Each structure stands twice: as C-alpha cells, then as structure tokens.
Amino acid sequence: MLEASALLAELIAAHAPGVSVLATSREPLRVGGEGVHRLAPLACPPASAPGAASLSASQALAFGAVRLFVERAAECRGGYRLDDADAPAVAEICRRLEGLALAIELAATRLDALGARELAARLDERYRLLARGRHTLLRRHRTLAAALDWSYDFLPEDERLILRALSVFSGPFTLDAATMLMAGGALTGCQVVDGVANLVEKSLLAADPHGAVVLYRLFGATRAYALDKLEADGEAPEMRRRLARLESALDDVRVGASPPLLARSGGIPGRPARIGLRANDGIAVPRATP
Numbered sequence: 001m002l003e004a005s006a007l008l009a010e011l012i013a014a015h016a017p018g019v020s021v022l023a024t025s026r027e028p029l030r031v032g033g034e035g036v037h038r039l040a041p042l043a044c045p046p047a048s049a050p051g052a053a054s055l056s057a058s059q060a061l062a063f064g065a066v067r068l069f070v071e072r073a074a075e076c077r078g079g080y081r082l083d084d085a086d087a088p089a090v091a092e093i094c095r096r097l098e099g100l101a102l103a104i105e106l107a108a109t110r111l112d113a114l115g116a117r118e119l120a121a122r123l124d125e126r127y128r129l130l131a132r133g134r135h136t137l138l139r140r141h142r143t144l145a146a147a148l149d150w151s152y153d154f155l156p157e158d159e160r161l162i163l164r165a166l167s168v169f170s171g172p173f174t175l176d177a178a179t180m181l182m183a184g185g186a187l188t189g190c191q192v193v194d195g196v197a198n199l200v201e202k203s204l205l206a207a208d209p210h211g212a213v214v215l216y217r218l219f220g221a222t223r224a225y226a227l228d229k230l231e232a233d234g235e236a237p238e239m240r241r242r243l244a245r246l247e248s249a250l251d252d253v254r255v256g257a258s259p260p261l262l263a264r265s266g267g268i269p270g271r272p273a274r275i276g277l278r279a280n281d282g283i284a285v286p287r288a289t290p
Contacts (some may be wrong), residue, residue: 002027013031042099043096050161068101068108069090073109073111082112163199165181165230167218167227169243178216
C-alpha cells in the first residue's frame with residue numbers, strides 16, 4: 001500500500017503539478033517534494049500541576065486527550081459527561097496512555113464496564129486491557145494489540161530485533177546507549193543506527209531533542225508489547241545481562257555532574273559514548289527492568 005501510494009503521488013505531481021496530495025501514513029512516502037508533518041500525541045493534563053489530584057471537569061476538558069476520551073465514552077455509554085469526580089481519573093488515563101489517540105479511544109470503550117477510577121488503576125496491563133474496539137474500525141485498529149501486531153509484522157527482521165532489545169530500557173536513552181547495548185550481537189553499529197532511525201520514521205520510537213542530545217523512548221504500550229516479544233523469543237535474559245553490563249560501565253554518571261557525561265565502555269566494544277545528561281533535566285540513565 002505504501003509503495004502504491006508513493007507511486008500515485010509521484011504520478012499526480014508529474015502530471016498535475018498544481019494538485020496537492022494529503023496522505024496519512026505510519027511513515028513518509030519518500031517521494032520528491034514531500035513535506036512530512038508528524039502528529040504529536042494529544043495534550044494531557046500534567047501530573048505535576050498544582051491541584052492535579054483535584055482537577056475539575058472544566059479544567060480537564062481544556063486538553064485534547066481528555067476531550068477525545070469523553071467523546072468516545074459518550075458514544076459507548078449513552079451520553080456520558082465528565083464530572084469533577086471522574087476528572088482526575090480520566091486525566092490519569094490519558095497521561096498513562098501518553099496522549100495516543102487510538103489507545104485513548106480504545107480505553108474509552110472500557111469505561112462502561114470498569115468506570116474511570118478502576119480503568120485508571122488497571123492500566124498497568126497496557127495494550128492487553130485495550131482489547132475491544134468498534135467493529136466499524138479497520139481490523140488492525142480494533143484493538144491496540146492488533147495495531148501493534150500490524151506494525152510489527154511489517155518490520156524487517158533487524159528492526160524487530162532492535163525494537164525488542166530497546167524494550168529493556170525503562171526510560172529515555174541515547175543512540176550511543178542503544179548501540180552499546182547491542183554491541184557484539186548480530187547487527188553492526190551502522191545497522192543499529194539505521195534501524196533506530198527507521199523505527200522513528202515508522203512511529204514506533206519517539207525521538208526528543210534534548211539540547212545537543214537526542215533522546216529516544218518507546219511509548220508505554222509499545223514497550224510492553226516489545227517486552228512480551230522479547231520474552232517469547234527467549235532473548236530477555238541476554239538483553240538484561242547486557243543492560244546490567246552497560247549500567248556498570250557508566251560509573252562516570254553522577255547526580256549533579258556537568259553534561260554531556262562521558263561513559264567509559266567498561267569492556268563493551270565501541271568508543272566512549274555520550275549517555276549522561278544534565279542532572280536538572282530530570283532524566284537519568286535507564287535502569288534494568290525487573
């Protein structure tokens with residue numbers, strides 16, 4: 001479908017240069033003259049804001065993620081309206097789902113069965129809980145697991161391997177951290193770098209510029225899915241051992257140290273890597289997952 005869409009866009013551009021094509025896709029079409037606009041997650045009420053625990057309905061509805069949740073919940077629950085009692089829980093649901101529209105829509109379909117507070121409490125199950133969608137949706141969008149399966153199945157094997165491996169990071173990480181994690185494995189450093197870039201293009205990995213460093217992270221549901229794949233393929237013990245080695249190598253990382261911190265390789269093949277960040281940025285080297 002992607003190649004066919006790209007070919008059609010090129011034909012239109014060649015024969016009707018005054019016509020613009022608006023195409024939505026998981027990744028760029030990579031055709032001449034293409035301009036890419038990445039859709040950011042919907043805005044959520046910040047957990048750190050004063051009075052977050054007593055957020056009112058009117059305050060919560062100022063955020064796009066909450067409005068989407070309420071609209072979809074109203075379709076499933078006969079005119080549901082957000083009240084002040086539910087507002088903090090709905091805000092928490094949207095935050096936990098990181099403003100991802102499909103996940104929020106699927107969560108809203110569970111409101112009638114669980115209620116807002118119970119749904120918020122059970123979101124540790126991530127994509128497994130969001131297993132009921134509208135029948136009018138494309139099959140691959142009816143559940144979050146189906147959407148992730150569809151994306152994963154279309155990845156080449158090296159990108160699947162990278163996605164699974166990166167799921168051991170519990171927080172943001174740098175490109176150097178990713179290449180050090182996978183050093184000595186089946187992929188070269190250049191393949192890892194290319195794979196990370198491709199996963200960003202395919203919207204499976206978020207890239208956030210952080211001063212002079214780009215931080216990468218998996219959205220919560222994607223990470224939970226990739227961790228399941230890592231466990232199922234029997235790769236989890238080895239990747240956790242690698243992460244533990246990487247952590248032990250980062251003895252230069254200290255709270256309050258100046259950026260960028262240089263981490264010695266500690267026996268891991270590869271050059272010294274910029275992995276640490278400013279202490280006041282509130283981001284640390286990811287720790288191993290249990």
